[in-house]
Amino acid sequence: MSSRLTGDETALWQAAARVLDANWTGTATVPSPGLYPHQWSLDSAFVALGLARHRRDRAERELTSLFRGQWADGLLPHLVFDDTLARHAYFPGPEMWHGDHRPRAPHGVRTSGLTQPPLHAFAALRLHESAPPSEAEHSLDFLRGLYPCLAAQHRYLAEARDLSGSGLAAICHPWESGMDNSPAWDRPLGALRLPPAAYSPGRTPRDLPTGEDYDRYVHLVALLRAHDYEPAYIRDDHPFAVEDPLFNAAYLASEHALAEIAALVGADPAPHRERSARVHAALLDRLWDHEQGCFRARDLRDDRLLPVVTVAAFAPLLDPDLPPGTVRRLVDLLLSARFAGAAGYPVPTCDIQAPAFDRSGYWRGPTWINTNWLLWHGALGHGLTVVADLLYGSTLRLVRQSGFREYFDPFDGTGRGSHDYSWSAALVLDLLA
Ligand code: 2M8
Known part of the structure; x- marks a missing residue:
């Protein structure tokens, strides 16, 4: 903990550290007690940022534990299951993702077959x-050990998920x-043709997503599983294929980081630089909406571009090479009454x-x-x-x-969803560091 924190900041720092300590399982951090009892990929990336300021040893174990679930083709699954828990502990549990046939999935670790933003x-x-x-x-030794796994994760995205050949990775x-x-996602989900007796998991931990959303989520997983998550199926036939600005902004930021890591560990940074240049160009070429001034x-x-503008529109601010004119237009929209200006x-x-906004x-x-x-x-x-x-102040005010x-009501700051949520605590540690 930094010695320049005020008394109030110290108390906040300690409270955040307590949340991470409580959610530590011994090998990884669960997103929250109760609702999310396994290890999630995106959560672990954010949690590692916080643990870096609190328990560096755990930050390393967090990442190592996640990469135990990596598939032979490099896919980093979005969920690594804790097999010590009862099957009903979370829906959808491990059985939904695979039958006995588990091509490319690791042995001895049960995972989902999807990925998440590669941060x-x-x-x-x-x-x-x-x-x-x-x-x-x-x-540095730790980085040396992790580099091949990170490189494989990115290679998978470049080889299996660049569905348009533009350099961007698509989500399925x-x-x-x-x-x-x-x-x-309302439009592509709405266009799905569901089988007559759609699966109804009966899981409604909160008002949304609705049961109908879950039918669609489960239908998409069933299709992927039936096709063994094959890249050719995802490319040619899977009904949900989207290039998302947030996913690709994370991909780009990590590709830049990989170039630096490669240089540090004595590997070749050039392929990472080439890939980040392609993602940068494709973000502007394919996802920039000139009329609205956002991604x-x-x-x-x-x-076609999907109609609703979400917070993902601003994620390409993570791109260090974003042209100044593009940055200005993003900031104008971010500060307008459509986003920060009215919240x-x-x-x-x-x-x-x-019309779809729901506080x-x-x-x-x-x-x-x-x-x-x-x-x-x-x-x-x-x-x-x-x-x-503005973002720093509003984030700390919320917690x-x-x-x-x-998550929080954007108008009055009321807290919603799980309590003691790991990435909320972890990122506050990083902000205060
Ligand atoms: C939420 O997603 C999971 C499915 O992966 C769920 O709704 O059960 C999302 O907020 C996702 O971003 C997050 O990683 C996960 C765990 O916190 O929960």
């Missing part, structure tokens, strides 16, 4: 950069975005003026700490100190007022 190389580099001099050598399920029921997801099944506790996950609807409106953190980091990278200060909740 891991970015987190690993930041972990290394925050090492005190006494741990620098050990930290809303869960892969990390923003499950974002209104951005939008592209549906590859009808080659007491920005940044809402969906355009407030969109309490999970990823359909509430403010989340992780998206705030990504935009804060992106804003700092572009020297946007006013925006960064001071409502605790480390999963």
Whole structure:
């Protein structure tokens, strides 16, 4: 803990550290007690950023534990199951993802067959950069060991998920975005033709996503599983294929980090630089909406941008090479009454003026700490100190007022969803560091 913290900040820091301690299983961190009892990929990347400031040993174990689940083709699954738990502990449990035939999946570890935004190389580099001099050598050794896994994760995305050949990676399920029921997915989900007796899991941990959303999520998983998650099926036939700005901004940030890691561990950074240049160009070429001045997801099944503007529109601020004119237009929209301008506790996950906006609807409106953190980091990278200060202040106000909740009402800051949510705590540790 930094010695320059005020008394109030010290108390917040300690409370955040307590949440991470309580959610530590001995090998990894669960997103929250109760509702999310396994290890999630995106959560672990954010948690590692916080553990880097609190328990560096655990940050390393967090990442190592996640990569135990990596598939032979490099896919980093979005879920690594804790097999000691009862089967009903979480829906959908391990049995939904595989039958006995488990091509490419690791032995002895049960995982999902989807992935999530690849923020891991970015987190690993930041972990290394925050090492005190006494741990620098050990930290470099850790990076050396992790580099091949990170490189394989990115190779999978480049080889199996670049469905348009543009350099962008496509997601094949809303869960892969990390923003499950974002209104951005309403159109492609609505276009799905469900089998007559759709599966109804009866899991409604909160009002949204609805049972109908779950039918669609489960249907998409059933299709992927039936086709063994084969890249050729995903490319040619799977009905949900979307290029998302947040997923690709994370991919780009991590590709930049991989180039740096490669140089540190004596590998060749050139392939990573080439790939990040392609993702940068494709983001602007394929996902930039000049009229609205923001990034939008592209549906590859009808080659159109998806209509709803969400907080993902701003994620490419993580791109250090974003042209200044593009940055200015993003900031204008971010500060407008459609996002931060009309929210007491920005940044809402969906355009407030969109008909689909729902202030309490999970990823359909509430403010989340992780998206705030990504935009804060992106804003700092572009020297946007006013925006960064706004995000920093509003994020800390949320957790001071409502605790480390999963998500928050963007107008009055009321906490919603799980309590003691790991990435909310972890990212506060990083903010305060
Ligand atoms: C939420 O997603 C899971 C499915 O993966 C769920 O709804 O059960 C999302 O918020 C996702 O971004 C997050 O990683 C996960 C665990 O916190 O929960």
